[in-house]
Amino acid sequence: MDTEILARIQFAFTIAFHYIYPPLSIGIGLVMVFFEGMYLKTRHKHYEVLTRFWLKLFAITFGIGVATGIIMEFEFGTNWSVYSRYVGDIFGSALAAEGLFAFGLESAFLGVLLFGWNRVSPKVHFISTIGVFLGSMFSAVWIVVANSWQQTPAGYHIVGEGFDARAEVTDFWAMVFNPSSVDRIIHVWQGAFLAGVFLVLSVHAYYLVKGRYVEISKKAFKVALAIATIVSLTQLISGHSSAEGVTVNQPAKLAAMEGHYEKSAPADLYLFGWVNDETQQVTGVKLPGGLSFMVHQDFDEPITGLNAFPEDERPGQVNAVFQFYHIMISIGMFLIGLTLYASFLWWRGTLFDKKWLLKIFVFSVLLPQIANQVGWFAAEMGRQPWIVYGHLKTSEGFSQEVSSNQILFSLILFLVVYSILFLLFIYSMNKKIKHGPYSEAENPDEFLKHV
Amino acid sequence: MEYFLGIDYPTLWFLVVGLLFSGYAILEGFDYGAGAWHLFFRKDLSRRIAINAIGPLWDANQVFLVIGGGALFAGFPVMYATMLSSMYVPFMLFLVLLVLRSSAIKFRSAEKMLWWRKTWDITYSVSNILISFLLGVVLGNVIEGFEIGENLSFKGGVFFHFLSPYAVMVGITTVALFMTQGAIFLLLKTEGRLHARLTFLLKKGMIFFIVSFSVMSLYTLIFVEGVTEKFKEQPISFALPILALLAIANVPRLVSKKKYMNALVFSSLTMSFLLMLVAFQLYPVLLPSNIDPKYSVTIYNAASSQKSLGIMLTIVCIGTPLLAGYFLFLYRTFNGKVELDDTSY
Numbered sequence: 001m002d003t004e005i006l007a008r009i010q011f012a013f014t015i016a017f018h019y020i021y022p023p024l025s026i027g028i029g030l031v032m033v034f035f036e037g038m039y040l041k042t043r044h045k046h047y048e049v050l051t052r053f054w055l056k057l058f059a060i061t062f063g064i065g066v067a068t069g070i071i072m073e074f075e076f077g078t079n080w081s082v083y084s085r086y087v088g089d090i091f092g093s094a095l096a097a098e099g100l101f102a103f104g105l106e107s108a109f110l111g112v113l114l115f116g117w118n119r120v121s122p123k124v125h126f127i128s129t130i131g132v133f134l135g136s137m138f139s140a141v142w143i144v145v146a147n148s149w150q151q152t153p154a155g156y157h158i159v160g161e162g163f164d165a166r167a168e169v170t171d172f173w174a175m176v177f178n179p180s181s182v183d184r185i186i187h188v189w190q191g192a193f194l195a196g197v198f199l200v201l202s203v204h205a206y207y208l209v210k211g212r213y214v215e216i217s218k219k220a221f222k223v224a225l226a227i228a229t230i231v232s233l234t235q236l237i238s239g240h241s242s243a244e245g246v247t248v249n250q251p252a253k254l255a256a257m258e259g260h261y262e263k264s265a266p267a268d269l270y271l272f273g274w275v276n277d278e279t280q281q282v283t284g285v286k287l288p289g290g291l292s293f294m295v296h297q298d299f300d301e302p303i304t305g306l307n308a309f310p311e312d313e314r315p316g317q318v319n320a321v322f323q324f325y326h327i328m329i330s331i332g333m334f335l336i337g338l339t340l341y342a343s344f345l346w347w348r349g350t351l352f353d354k355k356w357l358l359k360i361f362v363f364s365v366l367l368p369q370i371a372n373q374v375g376w377f378a379a380e381m382g383r384q385p386w387i388v389y390g391h392l393k394t395s396e397g398f399s400q401e402v403s404s405n406q407i408l409f410s411l412i413l414f415l416v417v418y419s420i421l422f423l424l425f426i427y428s429m430n431k432k433i434k435h436g437p438y439s440e441a442e443n444p445d446e447f448l449k450h451v
Numbered sequence: 452m453e454y455f456l457g458i459d460y461p462t463l464w465f466l467v468v469g470l471l472f473s474g475y476a477i478l479e480g481f482d483y484g485a486g487a488w489h490l491f492f493r494k495d496l497s498r499r500i501a502i503n504a505i506g507p508l509w510d511a512n513q514v515f516l517v518i519g520g521g522a523l524f525a526g527f528p529v530m531y532a533t534m535l536s537s538m539y540v541p542f543m544l545f546l547v548l549l550v551l552r553s554s555a556i557k558f559r560s561a562e563k564m565l566w567w568r569k570t571w572d573i574t575y576s577v578s579n580i581l582i583s584f585l586l587g588v589v590l591g592n593v594i595e596g597f598e599i600g601e602n603l604s605f606k607g608g609v610f611f612h613f614l615s616p617y618a619v620m621v622g623i624t625t626v627a628l629f630m631t632q633g634a635i636f637l638l639l640k641t642e643g644r645l646h647a648r649l650t651f652l653l654k655k656g657m658i659f660f661i662v663s664f665s666v667m668s669l670y671t672l673i674f675v676e677g678v679t680e681k682f683k684e685q686p687i688s689f690a691l692p693i694l695a696l697l698a699i700a701n702v703p704r705l706v707s708k709k710k711y712m713n714a715l716v717f718s719s720l721t722m723s724f725l726l727m728l729v730a731f732q733l734y735p736v737l738l739p740s741n742i743d744p745k746y747s748v749t750i751y752n753a754a755s756s757q758k759s760l761g762i763m764l765t766i767v768c769i770g771t772p773l774l775a776g777y778f779l780f781l782y783r784t785f786n787g788k789v790e791l792d793d794t795s796y
Contacts, residue, residue, distance in 0.1 A: 060557065066510065067553040071546045073520050077535030078542055084535075088528020089755040093763050096525040099518035100770035107514045108777030111507030112784055115794050119784055159756075166528075168756040399536035410543040417547050424558055 006407040007079040007398045010414065012380075014071055016373055017418050021065030023372055026140065026189070027196015028058045029133035034223050036126050046216045051129075052117070053437035054200070059114050060428055062132075064421060066107070071414075079407065083387055083397030089168045090156055090175055091146045098142035106135025137189065144185045145176055150388050151379070152249045154178035158391065167391065179249050183242040184379075190235045191375065193227065194335065194368035200224040202365035203433050205358040213436055218352060225346065229339040235332055240294075246382075247295050250389060251304045252314045253382035256321040258282075258291050260305045267291035267303040272326055275319040280307075282322075315384045324378035331371040338364065453757045460760040461750040462735070464526035467767055469730050471522050475515035476726060477632070477719040482509045484633020486552065486579030487626065489572060491652055497645045498572060499560055503795045504640035507785045509556070511778065525763050529753035530737045537597055538589055541613050545585045552578040560796045580626055587625025591618030594675060594729060596739035599746045617675065620667040627660035628725075632718050635702070639711040640789050650706070657703060668692070677739075681732050688731050695724035 032054050039047035073095065076084045084091075109131035116125055155174030156167045169175055201224045204217040246254045254260075259275040259282040260267040266289045273284020289299030306314050315321055338360065345351040352358070383389055387397040452459050458466075482505045492498050505512075524531040535542055555575035559568060595617055634653040641649060671678055682689055698720040705714040733739070737753055740746035754760065 063553060063557045066513070067550045070513070070517060070520075070549060073517060073524075074535060074542060074546055077524065077531045078539050079536070081532035081536035084524065084532035085528050088524055088531065089759045092521065092525025092528055092531075092755060093759060093766065095521040096518065096763055097766050097770075099514065099521040100766060100774060103517050104511075104514050104770070104774045104777060108511045108774075108781045110510050111781050115507040116784060117794055118792050169759050169762065172762050399532075399539075401536050402539045406539050406543075409540070410547075413543065413547050417550055421550065421554060424554065428558065428561060 003400075003402065003404045003407060004395055004398050006404050006411060007402075008394065010407055010411045011075060011079060013411070013418075014068065014075060014414055016376075017422070018065070018068040018072055019372060019376065020369065021061050021068065022136065022139070023188075023192035023195040023368075024199060025058060025062045025065050025196070026133070026136045026192035027194065028054055028061065028199065029129070029136055029196065030193055030227065031197060031200050031224055032058060032129055033133050034227070035220070036129050038223070040122060040126055046219055049437050050216055050220050053432075055114065056432050057199075057203075057429060060425060060432075062110065062136075064425055068418075068421075079399050079402065080387075080397050081399040081401070083392065086166045086392050086397070087150070087388060089166060090149060093169065093172070094142045094146040094149070094176075098139055102135050102138035102142060104135075106132045106139065109135065140188055140192065141185055144188050145178075145181050148181035148184050149175060149178050150386075151184075151383055152178050152180040152245075153388060153391065167388070180242070180245050183238060183245050186238040187235070187242050187375075190231050190238060191368065191372045193231045194235070195372060197224045197228045197231065198335075198361075198365045198368050201228060201361050202363070205361035206433070207436070208352060209355060209358050209362065213438075216437060221352075222346065225339065225342055225351075228335070229343045232332070232335045232339050236336065239329075239332065244295065247303075250383065252306060252309050253321070253379075254291075255304060255306045255308075256315045256318045256382050257325040257378065259318060259322045260291065260303060261307050262305040263308040264302040264304060266300050267305070269294060270322075270326065272330070273322070275322045277318050312385060315382055317381050317384070321378050321382045324374040324381070328371045328375040328378060331367045335364070335367060335371075453761065455764070460757055460764070461526075461754040463764060464522070464754065464760055465730070465734065465750050467764075468519065468522050468526060469726065471515055471519040473723045473726050475512075475519050476722045478512035478515055479509075480629045480632040480719075480722060481505070481636035481715070482512055482633070483579045483583045484629035484631065485637050486575055486633070487583060487630050488633055488637070488649075488652060488656075489576035489579070492645065492648065495568065497648075498568075499791065499796070500641060500645060500789050501637060502556055502559065502575075503791060504637055504789045506556075506796050508781065511781055514774070522763075526755055526760060527737060527748075527750065527753040528755060530748050533597070533599065533738060533748055533753075534589075534593070537599075538592060538613055540611070541585050541588055545582060545589075548578040548582050548585070552582065556796060583626045583629045584622040587622035588613060588618040590625070590729065591615070591621030593738060594621070594671075594732070596741040596747075598742060599738060599740035599748065600742050601746060617667075617670060620663070620670055624660070624663045624667045627656065627663045628718075628722060630656045631660050631699075631702070632715070632722070635706070635711060635715045635718055638706070639715060640787075642788050653706060654703075657699075660699070678732060685731075688728075691724050691728040691731065695721050695728070698724060 032051055035047050035051040035054065038044070039051055076091075109128040112120060112125065112128040113132050116128060120128070153167065155169060155171035155176075155178065157170050158165055159168050160166060200220060204213075204221045204224070207213045207217040208221065243254070243257075246257075255267075258267055258270060259273065261280040268282075268286040268288050269290025270282060271285040271287070273282045273286065275282050287293075292301045292303055293299045295301070295303060306318065342351060342357060342361070345354065345357070385393050385395065387394040454460075455463060485501055485505055489498060489501060492501055520531075551574055555571045555578065559571035559575060562568070592613055592615070595615060631653065634649055634656050638646060638649050638653065698717045701717045702714050702721075705711075705717060735750045736747045737750055738748035740748075755763075
């Protein structure tokens with residue numbers, strides 16, 4: 001295989017694997033802030049047990065997130081050297097800010113968070129929890145800013161030509177607040193919240209189904225459900241706003257998301273479907289003119305289609321972009337329905353009577369994870385063939401000096417090590433969850449006397 | 452070109468990167484060094500204590516790697532891109548070993564099975580040694596120079612071209628230096644039998660360092676081009692290796708007086724002096740070209756724009772006090788000897 005494809009496969013694999021963990025840590029972090037805050041406010045031991053329990057699961061997740069994240073920082077240089085030279089002036093300052101402001105904050109407070117229970121006062125510990133949570137949120141900000149700049153470059157000018165060409169920053173704040181960054185930061189945050197909150201819901205639903213840790217699980221489930229309901233609903237708003245941005249800034253991506261080929265015609269909105277790139281036809285269930293309505297509030301307004309762009313300036317994998325995008329939307333809609341229905345039952349006071357609903361929650365932990373992954377796939381594949389939209393193509397960005405054998409070597413290394421890592425992650429999470437928040441022989445208050 | 456205090460921006464950024472790399476070497480030096488000794492401790496409890504000595508700190512220390520890498524990318528994108536893509540294999544190994552090392556710290560004490568702990572102990576020790584070695588190897592390659600041709604692109608190399616004799620020597624010296632640093636740090640954090648064993652191990656480590664360092668220095672002076680010329684040009688720079696030697700010579704004295712904190716400071720100083728020596732030898736070059744000096748990557752042809760460097764210097768000025776505050780808080784919280792409790796690894 002050629003170097004470009006291998007470099008892309010390796011990057012996609014390492015970033016997708018990495019992206020399992022940071023959203024989980026951000027989401028669990030949010031729930032921990034709530035649990036520990038409730039503990040400090042009410043001094044109810046249940047919340048302390050919950051905080052300590054989730055801290056253990058957080059520690060594993062966070063650790064793997066950091067380990068796999070460092071690889072990403074250096075992979076730009078090893079595999080995408082042309083791209084790194086091209087964007088270093090811009091991308092670099094976002095990365096440096098991430099390291100200094102965000103990663104420094106979270107990593108320093110992490111030590112106190114994980115090992116400080118017996119060394120600092122509860123208040124200082126709570127501050128550390130908030131520090132780590134904020135640090136992980138800021139991390140997301142700078143990383144998404146950098147990626148958004150690739151999607152919708154702003155605040156820069158191109159200097160030099162040919163090999164020496166590169167983007168240089170002219171306006172730092174215009175670069176940071178480029179047209180897509182705010183929408184996408186919020187959307188990514190919300191996706192991360194959902195990933196973590198649904199793990200909390202899943203674990204405690206599992207306990208409730210099994211009849212274990214019933215009292216504290218009910219408490220935890222309610223806190224998490226409240227967050228999940230609000231976030232799923234508001235996710236719709238940031239998603240819509242993000243799509244409107246794509247319409248204006250990356251019309252080729254929008255067209256690929258709905259499989260819309262005609263140069264200028266009203267576009268349909270598909271519930272699901274299958275794109276045939278040869279015949280340029282989509283087979284599926286649609287709302288005629290729906291996309292036109294979503295964008296322009298008019299069913300007959302034309303939308304720029306893929307054929308309006310030269311062959312080599314539009315995404316190649318239209319069906320993949322279409323599918324990934326639609327899976328994300330469907331999951332988002334399902335989560336809204338699920339959390340709203342559960343909240344309704346909570347209000348009626350019958351939430352914990354419905355075993356089948358709890359069972360759905362046990363498995364629903366996978367859904368936000370899948371949505372986060374496919375959402376990024378749609379965003380990144382929809383940007384192709386560009387690595388920096390409108391300026392640098394992916395086929396020009398990779399390291400020419402690295403041979404395909406070298407990449408094959410590192411790719412196999414990553415496959416092996418990451419498989420082991422993933423098994424370890426599942427194994428130790430499962431073990432900690434099966435073990436539970438405290439020894440069941442004694443009640444939680446009993447247990448706490450011994451801590 | 453813009454100046455601050457009479458120093459141009461690329462030079463300032465060169466200093467920032469140098470400081471970050473020194474911080475990385477000093478802090479992760481004792482982390483990796485402590486890990487490198489791991490198999491030399493016999494009892495399971497000793498090994499747990501050694502891991503928990505760096506337990507709350509290593510994640511924070513790793514920040515220097517992340518910021519250092521980011522600073523290189525941001526300030527000298529050409530250097531970052533050329534070095535990483537030319538040193539592809541060592542960097543990939545380094546990164547994968549980092550993952551294995553973090554996993555070992557996290558998972559080693561999670562199970563009681565003997566085979567489990569043994570596997571992780573070996574993984575942990577070996578990965579720490581190899582990580583230190585690879586860092587030295589890359590440094591050795593940078594000092595020797597790269598096959599850089601036109602357009603700042605790398606012309607050399609197959610799979611193992613990075614393992615030149617000189618690079619191997621620098622690698623071994625780095626392992627020795629980190630192991631010295633690690634042993635001193637562990638002396639600071641332990642007591643009893645383990646402490647006594649470490650005092651013994653440190654002596655071995657120091658001998659290891661002095662031998663490897665002497666061999667490497669001789670080789671540098673004789674075989675690496677341009678080193679002696681640079682000393683002749685600026686005789687004052689000869690002070691740096693002498694300072695480094697004096698600092699390391701002071702370590703055994705302080706250890707015998709049980710002043711471990713001071714000993715750690717002096718072995719850290721040794722590292723800083725040696726890195727300053729490398730920086731001084733190179734400046735203003737970042738990656739010397741073996742094909743033709745005019746193709747070398749320098750701080751000027753590798754630098755980001757003045758505007759960008761200015762922004763980043765501002766970021767550094769705001770961020771540094773914050774980071775210093777976090778570190779102070781963290782290190783003060785975990786000051787003193789290791790005590791295992793229910794939150795330990």
